[in-house]
Each structure stands twice: as structure tokens, then as C-alpha cells.
Amino acid sequence: MTTVRIGLCSLAHDHAFSYLKCLQRIPDVEVAGVWDAEPGVLERVARQFDVSIHTDLKSLLIRDLDGVIICSTNAHHRQHVEMAAPHVPCILCEKPIATTESDGLAMLEICQRTDARLQIAFPVRFAPAIVEAKRILDQGDLGVVYSAACTNQGSMPGGWFVNAALSGGGAVMDHTVHVIDLLRWFWDTEVTEVYAEIGQSLLHPGLGIDDTGLLSFQLANGIYGTLDTSWSRPPGYRIWGNVTLDIVGAEGVLAVDAFGQALTLTSEDTGRTHMQPWGASPDLGLIQDFVDMIRSGREPSISGYDGMQALRVALAAYQSARTNLPVSLPPCPRKRKED
Amino acid sequence: MMWKVGIVGAGNIAQIHGQCWSDLPVRLQGWFDVVPAAALRAAQTWGGAIFDSLEDLLADCDIVDICTSVQHHRDVVWAAADRGKAIVCEKPLARTVADCEEIVAYCKNAEVRLFVAHVVRFFPQFVAARETLLSGQLGKPATIRTVRAFGFPGGGHHEAAQPYGDLPRSGGVVLDVAIHDIDYQRWCLGEVERVFARGLWDAGIPQTDHALIVLRFASGAIGHIEASWAHKQGLSRTHLEIAGTQGIVEWDSRDKDPLEMATVGTGGVRKLTPYPGQDHPWHAELSHFVQCLESGEPFRVSPVDGLMAVKIAEAALHSIRTGRPVHMAKFRR
Numbered sequence: 001m002t003t004v005r006i007g008l009c010s011l012a013h014d015h016a017f018s019y020l021k022c023l024q025r026i027p028d029v030e031v032a033g034v035w036d037a038e039p040g041v042l043e044r045v046a047r048q049f050d051v052s053i054h055t056d057l058k059s060l061l062i063r064d065l066d067g068v069i070i071c072s073t074n075a076h077h078r079q080h081v082e083m084a085a086p087h088v089p090c091i092l093c094e095k096p097i098a099t100t101e102s103d104g105l106a107m108l109e110i111c112q113r114t115d116a117r118l119q120i121a122f123p124v125r126f127a128p129a130i131v132e133a134k135r136i137l138d139q140g141d142l143g144v145v146y147s148a149a150c151t152n153q154g155s156m157p158g159g160w161f162v163n164a165a166l167s168g169g170g171a172v173m174d175h176t177v178h179v180i181d182l183l184r185w186f187w188d189t190e191v192t193e194v195y196a197e198i199g200q201s202l203l204h205p206g207l208g209i210d211d212t213g214l215l216s217f218q219l220a221n222g223i224y225g226t227l228d229t230s231w232s233r234p235p236g237y238r239i240w241g242n243v244t245l246d247i248v249g250a251e252g253v254l255a256v257d258a259f260g261q262a263l264t265l266t267s268e269d270t271g272r273t274h275m276q277p278w279g280a281s282p283d284l285g286l287i288q289d290f291v292d293m294i295r296s297g298r299e300p301s302i303s304g305y306d307g308m309q310a311l312r313v314a315l316a317a318y319q320s321a322r323t324n325l326p327v328s329l330p331p332c333p334r335k336r337k338e339d
Numbered sequence: 340m341m342w343k344v345g346i347v348g349a350g351n352i353a354q355i356h357g358q359c360w361s362d363l364p365v366r367l368q369g370w371f372d373v374v375p376a377a378a379l380r381a382a383q384t385w386g387g388a389i390f391d392s393l394e395d396l397l398a399d400c401d402i403v404d405i406c407t408s409v410q411h412h413r414d415v416v417w418a419a420a421d422r423g424k425a426i427v428c429e430k431p432l433a434r435t436v437a438d439c440e441e442i443v444a445y446c447k448n449a450e451v452r453l454f455v456a457h458v459v460r461f462f463p464q465f466v467a468a469r470e471t472l473l474s475g476q477l478g479k480p481a482t483i484r485t486v487r488a489f490g491f492p493g494g495g496h497h498e499a500a501q502p503y504g505d506l507p508r509s510g511g512v513v514l515d516v517a518i519h520d521i522d523y524q525r526w527c528l529g530e531v532e533r534v535f536a537r538g539l540w541d542a543g544i545p546q547t548d549h550a551l552i553v554l555r556f557a558s559g560a561i562g563h564i565e566a567s568w569a570h571k572q573g574l575s576r577t578h579l580e581i582a583g584t585q586g587i588v589e590w591d592s593r594d595k596d597p598l599e600m601a602t603v604g605t606g607g608v609r610k611l612t613p614y615p616g617q618d619h620p621w622h623a624e625l626s627h628f629v630q631c632l633e634s635g636e637p638f639r640v641s642p643v644d645g646l647m648a649v650k651i652a653e654a655a656l657h658s659i660r661t662g663r664p665v666h667m668a669k670f671r672r
Contacts, residue, residue, distance in 0.1 A: 203584055
């Protein structure tokens with residue numbers, strides 16, 4: 001099998017380190033190089049992993065890569081996708097796709113023009129409980145589904161995540177898109193309306209950005225639901241956060257805890273009790289899927305359009321919180337690459 | 340002196356009240372129900388006489404415990420207040436805000452004591468979570484989430500389900516179930532500024548109701564309530580989470596219980612956690628009522644608390660119907 005050469009653009013998002021570990025576990029995949037704007041970060045990654053480092057992004061992108069993974073800050077996704085698309089045929093971009101609708105659309109456009117295939121990093125789709133939930137729902141075991149009460153609560157990440165200029169928003173920007181992507185995928189549907197209550201610095205006084213969010217949404221298929229995006233897990237909590245969906249149907253209920261497969265670990269190293277994942281890793285599933293897309297030449301399983309639709313819901317939530325009114329999302333014509 | 344208690348309405352909740360009254364140092368005088376057979380069954384189980392009319396019952400007791408369906412609360416409260424009785428009224432206080440306001444004013448004028456039986460304020464887990472919050476260990480509260488999910492009341496086809504099945508009249512799961520959470524969340528976090536909800540109240544699905552309610556408190560905190568009559572038998576769930584600037588407190592009925600049993604042939608695990616004495620929520624609630632009567636102390640639930648819970652629940656129904664948020668300061672119904 002020919003070796004797949006993948007570059008890593010930026011280590012701003014912590015997931016980059018997880019993705020690097022995943023890449024090293026997949027046979028016939030080579031990490032062709034890593035770029036980051038911060039020399040200190042590059043030195044750290046060079047110490048931890050056997051990879052070549054680049055202080056100039058262009059020099060990495062022109063190294064005949066099969067794919068590139070972009071883990072820069074949300075606000076830099078557009079710039080980096082625009083730089084990569086002319087040189088690299090496959091791009092995996094961290095979520096959310098961008099911080100504004102226009103940036104996201106520009107990214108879709110450049111990829112279409114250059115024939116680059118763009119995948120968005122929604123690893124939760126690869127959590128075993130989520131995959132099985134999708135199968136159960138497809139099978140119709142719940143009958144007519146009425147509602148989905150969801151959470152993507154987490155710890156406050158700090159760093160650039162709380163700098164609106166780099167992140168595009170706080171907890172609502174960070175934690176809306178994963179679950180919305182799952183719901184769109186489960187039922188091949190779209191969010192048609194969002195109402196949101198959002199709190200600034202409610203959980204973390206002085207933070208200066210939204211850290212509390214509760215969305216109430218309507219899907220085009222008639223299902224309604226809520227999504228709690230709050231950074232409400234304190235330091236020392238047993239797990240970084242969660243993705244849960246409590247789905248109610250005419251024939252039954254389904255409770256999904258995507259990261260519930262974990263051991264309870266107590267260690268003097270950390271001085272606390274926390275959850276240690278076991279079994280299949282969602283991040284590894286995502287990276288394997290990306291490598292498979294590169295090898296097979298197929299379309300991405302999670303497209304840039306999927307990323308856009310999830311982003312639109314987060315942006316609508318902020319709009320709703322500003323006006324205290326529900327916000328309708330216009331039905332967008334499906335602009336998939338194959339159309 | 341031994342308080343003499345009369346129970347009006349001998350349905351499901353009255354059985355629990357009957358048991359608790361019979362354990363308390365009061366005299367259970369008896370029962371009145373528009374269905375005489377129901378009163379007879381209750382009297383045979385928990386003791387006391389059967390009264391032929393509400394008037395007869397009122398003539399023979401000091402405490403009136405109102406366990407009728409919600410549509411009759413106002414009339415029975417008025418009759419009891421006219422006779423100067425101390426009153427326990429099941430939640431919700433009444434079906435409409437207007438009825439609640441009349442009840443509150445009437446009892447105030449008559450100078451009778453009225454306790455609204457919001458029993459969640461007496462569940463030990465919920466009491467402990469609030470005490471944790473008040474102790475400051477959570478810092479300033481920012482989010483509160485509760486779930487109260489059951490099957491449709493009365494097993495779906497039972498006669499007792501009929502008043503609930505008429506959702507416009509009963510107010511459905513919002514008026515009957517979410518009202519517990521509304522009251523509890525308000526007890527913990529104070530007044531509600533804004534309400535938005537989605538649900539099945541006007542969806543016209545027989546024997547089914549469900550709602551997801553978003554509350555914004557005047558303090559800025561955000562509340563979430565899932566209330567369900569769509570969970571079918573055996574799939575019930577209760578959940579509580581309060582998160583603040585310094586910490587988080589959680590409880591879930593799905594968690595392992597302190598006492599669980601599985602036996603050959605029955606299948607599944609039965610949760611057998613005992614609620615001894617004051618831990619038994621209904622016992623605690625009625626015991627508290629009697630203590631307050633004797634001491635003159637205010638009740639844990641005031642008549643206005645009962646009114647506000649109905650008002651917020653009505654706002655949630657209004658939001659479900661209109662698709663718009665309701666600003667409580669402007670809400671007149």
C-alpha cells in the first residue's frame with residue numbers, strides 16, 4: 001500500500017496532539033511535517049513526536065501532501081484552508097468550520113474551485129454509542145420521535161477559546177456544533193428555528209465571553225429539542241465534559257452518553273478521581289475515516305457543508321440571545337460538491 | 340389537642356396522604372369523594388369515616404386536605420376557608436392564574452392558613468442539593484437542570500387517567516409535573532424573568548405529553564426542565580444538577596441506589612432505598628404542616644409560591660402555543 005502523507009497545520013487546538021497520536025497508530029501513514037506559528041510549540045511537538053517541523057506553512061504545504069489537518073484557532077481556519085486548497089487534495093479542518101458565515105462560504109468556494117475535498121472534524125460521530133444510536137434510530141425502534149434533550153457541557157478551556165477575536169465566541173460557539181451535527185446526521189434533517197438563553201461570565205466571573213448557553217431548537221422533521229453548551233464542569237470534575245442525548249419517541253426512549261465508556265481512575269498522580277476512556281477512540285475513528293477518504297477518492301463523510309450548517313445554528317443562537325426572540329434558519333439549497 | 344383531618348378526594352395521591360396522616364399524631368376523621376366507592380376503599384385502607392358531603396366533612400375536622408383533581412381546588416378551598424379550616428391543597432394550586440389569585444386573596448381575607456403541597460421541597464435529595472447551594476459551596480449558581488419523566492398517569496387506560504388525558508383542561512405534563520421543577524428551581528434561584536418552551540401539549544397525541552422548558556432567572560441564571568408523560572411504564576427518570584461559579588451538585592435516579600435487589604424469576608433490578616421517618620417526602624411535608632400550625636411559623640411553601648408556580652407553568656404553555664418567549668413581568672392571564 002502506498003504511504004499516505006499528511007501534514008499538520010497548527011497545534012493551536014489541543015486535538016492536534018490527539019490526532020498526531022492517531023496518525024502514528026495507522027499503518028502506512030506518514031506525518032509529513034508539522035507547522036505552527038509558535039516556535040515553542042513546535043519544539044514541544046518535536047520532543048514528543050518523531051516529526052519534521054516547519055516554521056513556514058507554505059514550505060510544508062508544497063511537500064506533495066495527500067492530506068492536511070488544520071487545527072489552528074477558529075478565526076484562522078479560512079486563511080489556512082485557502083492556503084492549503086491549491087496544494088493539498090484533502091483537508092480535515094477542526095470544528096467549527098469558521099467564525100462567520102462569509103468565512104465558511106469562502107472556504108467551501110476555494111475547495112470547490114481547487115477540487116480539494118474538505119472534511120470537518122466532528123469526531124463524536126465515531127463514538128461507538130453514537131454509531132449504535134444512529135443504527136437504532138434508523139431501524140425505527142423508537143417509533144415516531146418527539147424530542148431530544150441534549151448536552152455538550154464541558155470545562156472552561158481558557159487560552160484562545162475565550163478570546164472572541166480568535167474563537168468567534170465562547171461556550172455556544174465551542175459546543176453547539178457537535179450535537180447539531182449529530183442531529184442533522186441522525187435524521188438527515190436541518191434546524192429550522194433556534195431560541196437561546198446565553199450567559200456571559202456567569203460560571204466564570206470576569207471571563208469576558210459567553211460561558212453558559214441553552215438552546216431550544218426545532219428540526220425540519222418535527223422533532224424539537226434543547227442543547228446545553230455550558231462550560232459548567234469545574235476543574236477537578238471527573239471528566240472533561242460530555243455529549244448526551246435523551247431521545248423520546250412514541251415507542252421508547254434512548255439515553256446516549258457518548259463518552260460514557262470509561263473506567264473510574266483514582267491516582268495519586270492527579271490527586272483525584274476521573275474517567276479514563278476504554279475501547280474505540282472517536283478521534284481515531286475520525287482520522288481513519290479521513291485516511292480512508294484520501295485512499296479511496298470518495299467524498300468526505302462529514303462535508304464542509306455539514307460544518308456550515310452547524311455553524312449557522314451557533315450564529316443563530318447568538319442572534320436569538322441578543323433579541324430574546326426565536327431565529328428562523330432559512331432553508332438553504334444543498335450546495336454539495338457533487339451537485 | 341389532637342388535630343382532626345378530613346381528606347377531600349380519594350384518588351392516587353390521597354392514598355399516600357392517608358398513609359402519612361395515619362402515621363402522624365393526628366386523628367384521621369374521614370373521607371369525602373364524589374365517587375363514594377373511592378372514599379370507602381380509602382377509609383377501609385387507612386381508617387376514618389366516609390362523609391356523604393363536603394359540608395359534613397368540614398363540620399367534623401380542623402384540617403382539610405384537598406386531593407381532588409385540580410379543577411375543583413378553588414371551590415373546595417373556598418368552602419374550607421369559609422369554615423375557618425387549616426388547608427392543605429395539592430399542587431397545582433389551581434388550573435388558572437386567576438383561580439390561584441382568588442384562592443390566595445380569599446384565604447388571606449378569611450385568615451386561614453393555606454399550604455400548597457409542593458412535595459419536591461421535601462425530597463431529601465432535593466433538600467440537600469439546595470442546602471449545598473445555600474452553604475456557598477457551589478459559589479453563585481449559573482445553571483439548574485431537572486428532569487421528571489414518567490409514563491402517562493393511571494397506566495394510560497385507567498379511569499384515573501381521564502382528567503389528565505384532557506390536556507387543555509388539565510394543563511398536561513406542564514401543569515402537573517413540570518410545576519414541581521418550576522417551584523423547586525424558583526425556590527433555589529429566585530424569580531423567573533423569561534420562559535420559553537416546546538412540547539406536545541397541543542400536538543393532539545392521545546395519552547402522551549412532553550415538554551422542554553427554558554427559564555431565565557432575574558439573577559441571570561439559566562434553568563432547564565424536561566417533563567415527560569411519554570416515557571412509558573418502567574422508564575421513569577428524575578434528575579437534578581446545579582452548577583455555579585465554584586462547583587456543581589448532581590443527583591440522578593439512574594445512579595446506583597443504596598439498596599437494590601434482583602431475584603430469580605422477577606428480572607431486572609428493584610430499587611429499594613427506604614425513606615425512614617422524616618426522609619419520607621410526604622410524611623415530612625404533612626408533618627411540617629402540622630408543626631407550622633402549632634408553632635405559627637410560616638410554611639416552607641407559601642400561597643404565593645403556589646400561585647407563582649402556576650403562573651410560570653401557564654407562561655410555558657403560552658410559549659408552547661405561540662412559539663414565542665414569555666416575559667413574566669408582562670404576562671397577564
